[in-house]
Amino acid sequence: MSHAEIIQTTQHWLEQAVIGLNLCPFAKSVYVKNQIRYVVSDAKHLDGFLDDLDRELDFLQQTPADEVDTTLLIHPSLFPDFAIFNDVQALAEDIVVEHELDGILQVASFHPDFQFADTEPSDISNYTNRAPYPILHLIREDSIAKAVAAFPNPDVIFERNIATLEKIGLAGWLTLGLKASGQ
Template identity: 65%
Template sequence: MDIADATVLADTRHWIEKAVIGLNLCPFARSVYVKNQVRIVVSRARHLDAFLDELDRELDLLVNTPAEEVDTTLLVHPTLFPDFEVFNDFMGVVDDVVAEHELEGVIQVANFHPQFQFEGVAPDDISNATNRAPYPTLHLLREDSVARAVASDGGDADAIVERNIQTLRALGASGWQALLAKP
């Protein structure tokens, strides 16, 4: 089933607004989102090579565009990665692409997936929701922006992760589902 780009964009924005910003899961999301500095790209690549070409283009665009215009990019593919394990394994290739572009220490890529699961954590553990998005998503982040965000939030990235898990545990699975339910 092909999901319309407008639906993918609306679902992704809903997730950003309700979960990422609404629960403050990412300490710098609100500021870049309200300034329209978050680029959301819906990929329609039919195979991995084409998706990697899109990743190449988005990395180039991000590093060649001032942060005031585009601070971060979400590359979303609604159908190419239905299996989380395949998507998670693909992250090794993504890391290689970042290295090929000589962007280690400049750009980092976080991954989000509807069935995201941390290693050693049960599939139904609510902590997995910190990295669950409506569709498989690569989040291209400027390292400088991440460092500033972490510093402004107390300087401890592990504390942010732990706070997010506590927030989700307090919310619970039914609260998470209610939060993301569309009106």
């Protein structure tokens, strides 16, 4: 699959799930302003992927937020196992600290088999963080703070997202042209 196809699939997920279902009320503004950077990693091993992460952290540090607000670092095939990718996210958080960007950037993760603790793999609540590929989302904390200030009761977002997904169920998810886990 080409980088363009991977990015197109990722954008479809953003449009249909993240923005379309309003899973992240802050995503639409950076999306419509074209402030999301999509980076597809071709790394053959973890070290190469972490090198890509280093480059993206440096890029965001050197680039004004009004040009690029956030980066989605995507690897379509290196991390098929969610538990391993979850460990990669922990490494990524440590690398943010090493770059002295703690409090400036943070990392969120998405994965085709994302699973919250104390849930079953098939629980629809896991779909709030399911994406077509493993993705590290590098987010500027200033942008989060501005978005949270403009959004009343940000604490309810997670519960609202679960309620939305429970309402539409897996069938509704699939009608959006999104894959279910393991497909």
